[in-house]
Amino acid sequence: MLSLGYDVGSSSIKCSVIEIETGKVIASGFYPHEEMKINSPFAGWAEQDPEMWWEYVKTLTHQLITNYKIDASEVKSIGISYQMHGLVLVDKNQKVLRPSIIWCDSRAVEIGEKAFQAIGKEYCLQNLLNSPGNFTASKLRWVKENEPDIYNKIYKIMLPGDFIAMKLTGNISSTISGLSEGIFWDFKQSEISKEILSHYQIDEEILPQINPAFFVQGTITKSAAEELGLKEGAVVSYRAGDQPNNAFSLNVLEPGDVAATAGTSGVVYSVIDQINYDKLSRVNQFAHVNHTKEKIRLGVLLCINGTGIQNSWLRKNFSSGLSYDEINKIAAEVNIGSDGISVLPFGNGAERVLENKNIGSHILGLDFNRHANAHIFRAVQEGIAFSFKYGVDIMKEMGLHLNVIRAGKSNMFLSPVFRQTLSNVTGSSIELYDTDGSQGAARGAALGAGYYKSFNEAFGSLSKVGEVNPEAKNIDAALNAYDNWLERLKKFL
Numbered sequence: 001m002l003s004l005g006y007d008v009g010s011s012s013i014k015c016s017v018i019e020i021e022t023g024k025v026i027a028s029g030f031y032p033h034e035e036m037k038i039n040s041p042f043a044g045w046a047e048q049d050p051e052m053w054w055e056y057v058k059t060l061t062h063q064l065i066t067n068y069k070i071d072a073s074e075v076k077s078i079g080i081s082y083q084m085h086g087l088v089l090v091d092k093n094q095k096v097l098r099p100s101i102i103w104c105d106s107r108a109v110e111i112g113e114k115a116f117q118a119i120g121k122e123y124c125l126q127n128l129l130n131s132p133g134n135f136t137a138s139k140l141r142w143v144k145e146n147e148p149d150i151y152n153k154i155y156k157i158m159l160p161g162d163f164i165a166m167k168l169t170g171n172i173s174s175t176i177s178g179l180s181e182g183i184f185w186d187f188k189q190s191e192i193s194k195e196i197l198s199h200y201q202i203d204e205e206i207l208p209q210i211n212p213a214f215f216v217q218g219t220i221t222k223s224a225a226e227e228l229g230l231k232e233g234a235v236v237s238y239r240a241g242d243q244p245n246n247a248f249s250l251n252v253l254e255p256g257d258v259a260a261t262a263g264t265s266g267v268v269y270s271v272i273d274q275i276n277y278d279k280l281s282r283v284n285q286f287a288h289v290n291h292t293k294e295k296i297r298l299g300v301l302l303c304i305n306g307t308g309i310q311n312s313w314l315r316k317n318f319s320s321g322l323s324y325d326e327i328n329k330i331a332a333e334v335n336i337g338s339d340g341i342s343v344l345p346f347g348n349g350a351e352r353v354l355e356n357k358n359i360g361s362h363i364l365g366l367d368f369n370r371h372a373n374a375h376i377f378r379a380v381q382e383g384i385a386f387s388f389k390y391g392v393d394i395m396k397e398m399g400l401h402l403n404v405i406r407a408g409k410s411n412m413f414l415s416p417v418f419r420q421t422l423s424n425v426t427g428s429s430i431e432l433y434d435t436d437g438s439q440g441a442a443r444g445a446a447l448g449a450g451y452y453k454s455f456n457e458a459f460g461s462l463s464k465v466g467e468v469n470p471e472a473k474n475i476d477a478a479l480n481a482y483d484n485w486l487e488r489l490k491k492f493l
Contacts, residue, residue, distance in 0.1 A: 001021065001074055001076045002017050002018065002019060002020065002071075002074045002076065003017070003018050003020050003076065003078070003442045003443070003446040003449075003451070004016070004017050004075050004078050004079070004230075004234070004442055004445070005017075005018070005078070005079045005081065005238075005437075005438040005439060005440065005441030005442030005443070005444070005445060006057060006078070006079070006080050006081065006164065006438060006441060007082070007245070007436065007438040007441060008053050008057070008081065008082040008083060008160055008161060008164055009036075009082075009083050009264065009437075010038060010046075010048065010083045010102055010103065010264055011036055011263065011264050011308075011312075012030045012032060012035065012036060012056075013030060013053065013056045013057055014028070014029070014030040014060075014438040015027075015028065015057075015061065015064055015438050016028040016436070016439045016441075017064060017068070017070060017075070017442065018439065018442045018443065018446070020076070020451045020452070022461065023443070023458075023460060023462075025439060026068060026070070027064045027067075027068035027070055028064075028438065028439070029060060029064055029067075030060070031059055031060040031063065035264075035312065036048065036052065036056070037052075038102070038104075039099065042107075044105070044106040044107055044109075044349060044350070044358070045101075046101070046102050046103075046104045046105035046349065047099035047101060047102060047105065048086075048099060048100050048102050049096070049099050049100070050096050050099075050160065050163045051096060053160065053163070053164065054163075054164065057164060057167075061228045061229055061230065062228070062229045065230075072229060072231050073233075075230055075231070075234050076234055076235070076446075076449065076451065077234060077235055077236075077237050077238075077442075077445035077448065077449035077451065078220065078234055078235065078236045078237070079236075079237065079239070079440075079442055079443075080161040080164050080165055080236070080238065080240075080441055081161065081245035081437040081440060081441040082160040082161030082164065082239075082241060082242060083103050083241075083242055084103055084159070084181050084241035084242055084243060085102075085103040085134075085135050085136055085139075085181060085182065085241075086100050086101065086102045086103055086159055086160040087101045087140055087143070087157060087159075088100045088157065088160060088162070089150065089154050089157055089158075090154075090155055090156055090158065090163075090166070090172075091153050091154070091155050092155040094155075094166060094170075094172075096163075097153055097154065098147065098150050100160060100163075101139045101142070102160075103265075104265070104305050104348050104349045105134075105139065105349065106134055106349040106350040106358060107134075107139070107142055108134050108135075108138035108139045108142045109134045109138075109356050109358075111132075111138045111141050111142055111145075112132040112134050112135065112138035112356075113131070113133075115131075115132040115138065115141075115200065116131040116132055116133070119132070119195055119196070119199050123195060124281075125277045125279065125281065126275075126277070127186045127187060127188045127189070127193065127195070128183050128185070128186065128187070128196070129180075129187055129275065129276075129277045129284070129286070129298070130183055130277070130281055130284050130286075131281040132183050132196065133183070133281065133352065133356060134350060134352075134356065135181070135182055135183040136157075136159065136181070136182030136184070137182055137183045137184055137196050137200060137202070138183070138200075140157060140202060141202070144200070144201065144202070154206050155206065156206055156207070156208050157206050157207060158172065158174065158208055159181070159182065161178070161239050161240070161241070162174045162208055162239070165217055165236050165239055167224060168218075168220045168221070168224050168236050169217055169218030169219065169220060169221060169224070169236050170221050170224075171217055171218040172209065173209040173210065173217055174208040174209070174210060174239075175210065175211055175212065175213045175240070176210060176212070176213075176287045177213055177240055177241065177288065177289055177291065178239070178240075178241060179210065181241050181286045183196065184196060184197075184207065185287065187275055188275075190293045192204065192207065213239060213240050213289040213290075213448070214289070214444065214447055214448035215237065215238075216235045216236070216237045216448065216449060217235075217236045217237065217239070218235070218236055219234065219235055219236075220232060220233075220234050220235075220236065235445075235449050236445070237444075237445045237446075237447075237448030237449040238444030238448040240289045240441075241286075242261075242437055243267045243299070243301055243303070244286065244288055244289050244299050245289070245437050245440050245441060245444070246259055246261045246269065246408070246436075246440065247259040247269045247271070247288070247289075247299060248289050248443075248444060249408065249435045249436065249439055249440020249441075249443070250406040250407070250408065250433055250440075251406075251459040252269065252270075252271060252406060253271060253288070253289075253290055253297070253455060254271060254273075254297075255271055255272055255273045256271070256401065257270065257271050257406070258271075258400075258402060258404065258405050258406065260388070260405045260406070260407045260413075260422075260430075261407065261408065261413075262384065262388075262407075262412035262413060263307075263308045263410075263411045263412075264307070264308045264309045264312075264348075265303055265304060265305050265306075265308070265348070266303070266304040266307030266384060266387065266388060266412070267301060267302060267303050267304075268301075268302040268391060268392055268395065268405070269300070269301050269302070270299070270300045270400055270402075271288055271297055271298070272285075272297075272300055272399075273295075273296050273298075274296060275298070276298070276300075276398055277398075278394060278398060281352070281355075282352060282353045282354075282355060282391075282394050283300055283301060283302045283352070283353065283391065283394055283395055283398070284300070284301045284303070284352065285299070285300050285301070286299050286301060287299070289444070290455075300395060300398065300400070302353060302391035302394070302395055303352055304345070304346075304351065304353060304387045304391060305348040305349050305350075305351055306345040306346045306347050306349075306351070306387075307345060307384045307387065308384075308411055308412055309348050310343070310345040310347060310348070310383075310384060311324070311381070311384065311412060313347070314376065314377065314380050315327060318373055318376060319373070319377075324414070324415075327377050328381075328414070328415040328417060330373070330374045330377050331374065331377040331378040331381055331415070332378075332417050333374060334375050334377070334378040336382075336421075336474060336477040336478055336481055337480065337484070338375045338376075338379035338382060338481070339371065339375055340365045340367070340370075340371075341363065341364070341365045341366055341371055341375050341378075341379040342364045342365055342379060342383060342481075342484060342485045343361070343362070343363050343364070343376070343379040343380045343382070343383035343384075344359065344360075344361055344362040344364070344387075344485075344488065344489055345361055345380065345383045345384050345387055346358075346359050346360060346387075347361030348361075353387075353390065353391045353394065355493075357492075357493065359492040359493070362488075362492070363376065363379070365488075378417055381412070381417045381418040381421065382418075382421050382481060382485070383485060384418060385418055385421035385422040386421075386425065386481075386482050386485045386486070388422055388426070389422070389425040389426055389482055390486065390489070402426060402427075402428050403428060403429065404429050404430075404431055405422075405426070405428050405429070405431070406430075406431050406433060407419075407430060407431070407432055407433070408432070408433055408434075408435050408436045408437075409432040409433065409465055409466060410436055413430075413432060419432075419468050420468060420471065420474075421478055423468045423469060423470050423471075424470050424471055424475050424478035424479075425479060425482050427470055427475070428470070429468065429469045429470070430467065430469075431464055431466075431467050432464065432465050432466035432467065432468070433463065433464055433465060434463055434465045443458045443459065444458075446458065
C-alpha cells in the first residue's frame, strides 16, 4: 500500500509517495522547476491563481506515476501540506472568485493593526494568541471593503490546502490548526472567534466545516482520479500548513521539540503545552497538528519572509548562471563576517518579527575596491542566519530552551555556510534529516487513514543524515558579525 503527500508551496508543488509498510520513499519530485509566478499588481501585493496549483498538482502526479512506474491502485491515502495564511474564495459551484491573496501579501497590515487596537490587545493576545495582523481574516476583510461584489458571491473561504482537498474530494472543510493560522480561532473558548467575526462583519456561514488534521475528509472523486491518473478509493486524510507540517515531518510534536526550515521563507518552530504569547506579537502561536482542547499543543512560529527568496534573487541577478551548489562553495571561501558587508534579507513584504514593518532588503558596507560577488554570496547567507538568531532571541524571552534544531537537509540547509553560521550564533546543534514536507504529508495521511496506529510507528523509518555543532574557534567571530548586522538593522527600525 502507498500513501501520497503533496506540499503546495508558493514556489513549487512537491510530492512524495511512501510505501506504508516500510516507510520507504519510492517516488518524489517537484513542479515546476522554476519558481511559480507570484503576481504583484501593486506594491505589497502577492497573488497566485489556485487553479494553477491544481494544474501543477496534476502534472506532477502524472510525472511521478509514469517515471517511477507506480501502481495507482496502490495509493490508499493522500495528505496535503500548504503555504499558510492564504485566502481562497469560491462560489456555490466551487469556482474561484479571485486570485488567492497569499502569505507574503501585505495589503491587510493596516486593517489588522486597526482591529488589534479596536478589539483590544489584551483580548487578541490572550484569546487569539496573536494580533489579527496580516493574516487570513484581515485579508478577507480587505476583500469585503474593497471588492464587495466578490465578497457577496462567496460561498466558502478556504486556505490553500483546503482548496486542493476540495478539488480532490468535492468537500469543503478546514482544521482548527488552519483556522487558528487565519486568526479565526478563540483558544480560551475553543471555538470560532465571535469577536473577530463581529468586528470584521464576516458571515460565519462562509467559513468551512472544521475537521481534525488527521481525519478522513472524503474519497477522491471519479473526475479527480481521472485528472490525476489515480484510482477511485484513495482517501484524503491529513492536512496542515507548511510549518506545522514541516515540524510534524521531523517528529516535532511535544514540548521542547524545535524544527527549522529555510525555503522561500524561513521558520523556527517550537512546541509548547500552555497558552503563551509574545506581548509585541513578533512571533506567532497557532494550534499544532496534534492540538486538542484537552491536550494543548501549540506551535510557536518565528517566520522571516525574506530568506530563501533573497538567495534565489541573488542567484538570478548576481551569479551569471551559477548553481546554488556553486554559490555555496564560493561563499565558503570568504571570511566570517563577509569582510564588513551586511545584508538585511527583508525584501519580501512586511515582517512580523519587525513588528510588521516593511523595511526592504539592504546591502550595507559595500566597498567597490574590496568586495566581489563572493562577499555578497556569503553576506546574504549570513544575513539570513542572523535574522533567525534575531527571532530566536525573542522566542527565548518566551521561555524557549534551544539545544537542538531539527531540519530537513534541503533548501538553505544544503549550504555549509548557512547552517554553520546558524549553529555558531545560536549555540545550538543542528540535526539534519532526510525528509521534507511532502513526506510528512504522506506519513500524516497514512496515520489519519488508520494505517499507522501511532506517531512512533509513522516515524519509525525517519533517519538522521547529518549533524552540525557550534565551532568553538569561530563563535566569537560569528557573534561579532551578528552584532555588526544588528546595529545596522536597528537604524531601520
